[in-house]
Amino acid sequence: AALQQNLDKKLFGQHLVSKVVVKAVRGFLNNTNAKKPLALSLHGWTGTGKNFVSKIVAESIYKRGLQSKYVHQFVATLHFPHAHSINLYKDQLQSWIRGNVSVCPRSLFIFDEMDKMHAGLIDSIKPFLDYYELLDGVSYRQAIFIFLSNAGAEKITEVALDFWRNGRTREDIQLTDIQNALSVSVFNNKNSGFWHSTLIDRNLIDYFIPFLPLEYKHVKMCVRVEIESRGYAVDEDIVSRIAEEMTYFPREERIYSDKGCKTVDAKLDYYYD
Numbered sequence: 114a115a116l117q118q119n120l121d122k123k124l125f126g127q128h129l130v131s132k133v134v135v136k137a138v139r140g141f142l143n144n145t146n147a148k149k150p151l152a153l154s155l156h157g158w159t160g161t162g163k164n165f166v167s168k169i170v171a172e173s174i175y176k177r178g179l180q181s182k183y184v185h186q187f188v189a190t191l192h193f194p195h196a197h198s199i200n201l202y203k204d205q206l207q208s209w210i211r212g213n214v215s216v217c218p219r220s221l222f223i224f225d226e227m228d229k230m231h232a233g234l235i236d237s238i239k240p241f242l243d244y245y246e247l248l249d250g251v252s253y254r255q256a257i258f259i260f261l262s263n264a265g266a267e268k269i270t271e272v273a274l275d276f277w278r279n280g281r282t283r284e285d286i287q288l289t290d291i292q293n294a295l296s297v298s299v300f301n302n303k304n305s306g307f308w309h310s311t312l313i314d315r316n317l318i319d320y321f322i323p324f325l326p327l328e329y330k331h332v333k334m335c336v337r338v339e340i341e342s343r344g345y346a347v348d349e350d351i352v353s354r355i356a357e358e359m360t361y362f363p364r365e366e367r368i369y370s371d372k373g374c375k376t377v378d379a380k381l382d383y384y385y386d
Contacts, residue, residue, distance in 0.1 A: 116173035123169070123338060124162050125374075126331035128284050129291075130155075133322050138170060141257070149244045150256040152317055154227075154307075156265040156295060157324025160373020163261045167223050170259065174221065183217045185209070189226035189306065196231050203237035210241055211251060218255040227262035230306025235260075242317040260318075264305035268298040269323045270369065277368060283325055291323045326369035332356040335374035339381055355380045 116138060120131040134153070141151040155163040168179055175181035187193070193202045213220045224235070241253045272291050273283060299305050299321070300313045312318055327335075336352045358380060361367035 116169060119169045119173070120166070124166065125334040126283065126327050127162055127324055129286065129288055130162065130166060130322055130324060133288060133320055134166060134170065137320055138173070138257075142174070147254045149317070150242055150253050150258055152242050152258045152260070152312070152319050154260040154262065154299070154318045154321050155324060156262050156299065156321060157269055158263060158266045158326055158369075158371070158373055160370070160375030161324035161327055162373070163324055164225065167259050167261060170257075171221055171223075174219070174257075181221075183213070183219065184221045184223070185213060186223045186225065189224070189230040193230060193234060199231050199234055202231075202234055206234070206237055207241075210238060210253075210256075211249070214241070214253050214256050215251050218252060219257075221257045221259070223259045223261070224306075225261045227260045227306040228264040228302075228304060232303070232306060232308040232310075235306050236311050239311050239315070239317065242312060243315070260307075262299065262305065262307070264302045264307065265295045265299045265321070265323070266326075268294050270326050272323075273325050274363070274368075277366075283328075286325070288320075288323075292321050295321045295323055327373045328368060329356055329359075329361070329370070332359055332370050332374055332377070335377045336381070339377050340385075343381070343385060345385060351384050355384070 117135050120135065124131060137151060137153060141147060155166060157163060171181065171184050172178035175183060178184070179186070210222060227235070240248055241256070242258060246252065269291060272286060276283060276286055296313055296318070299307045300309065302308055307313055333352050333356045336355045337347050340347050340352070355377065359370045359372065362369055362371050
């Protein structure tokens with residue numbers, strides 16, 4: 114219930130995300146006989162809410178949220194920076210996951226910047242995501258894996274723009290309109306850590322979840338929530354000014370914020386010094 118409430122209250126313009134994440138996480142946690150770990154792959158432009166959603170998922174399962182010792186975050190450019198060390202990273206990653214799931218079967222692993230990860234590295238965790246009952250005496254079936262990536266964002270925007278140009282609302286977009294095209298796009302993207310990945314090839318990712326680009330009205334929602342979180346009364350003049358300072362694309366129509374809500378926090382510092 115907390116997961117649903119937090120997404121309803123704090124995530125804007127992402128009807129597909131709210132629906133799929135809540136359904137997937139709730140169903141998985143209530144399943145006493147899961148056949149494999151839960152694997153979610155979140156895709157979309159910067160600032161559309163991917164990190165935010167993984168944070169809310171962590172907070173809905175663990176008392177200390179992202180601070181929990183059972184939640185493990187990997188950032189590609191920080192933890193796996195060098196292409197020549199890929200074999201070392203594979204060993205380290207397998208060892209880390211094995212060790213932590215042995216301690217707590219309900220461990221959460223978050224992989225950020227999947228689009229900057231070296232191709233082939235993520236395939237080292239394939240055995241942990243597969244349909245094995247036990248691997249060396251350890252069951253991974255209660256673990257959760259969340260992947261965050263900008264890869265596939267162009268495909269998501271393409272679908273959203275088609276709907277807009279045909280006079281249909283973004284709420285008309287269904288997961289079936291995007292999911293297959295998104296997984297194919299990510300699989301064939303040479304700049305993605307999922308490039309020709311066996312995780313996709315073997316259907317081990319349960320859901321490819323598209324984060325739609327955010328519109329002007331969604332940016333304003335983000336600004337209001339951020340102002341309230343700082344304890345100030347909402348000033349609609351400031352809300353509009355900050356939303357107008359954002360840059361929007363495509364150049365002609367100017368529908369979507371190119372940074373989503375990413376810079377709202379910094380822009381508010383300017384107005385509330």
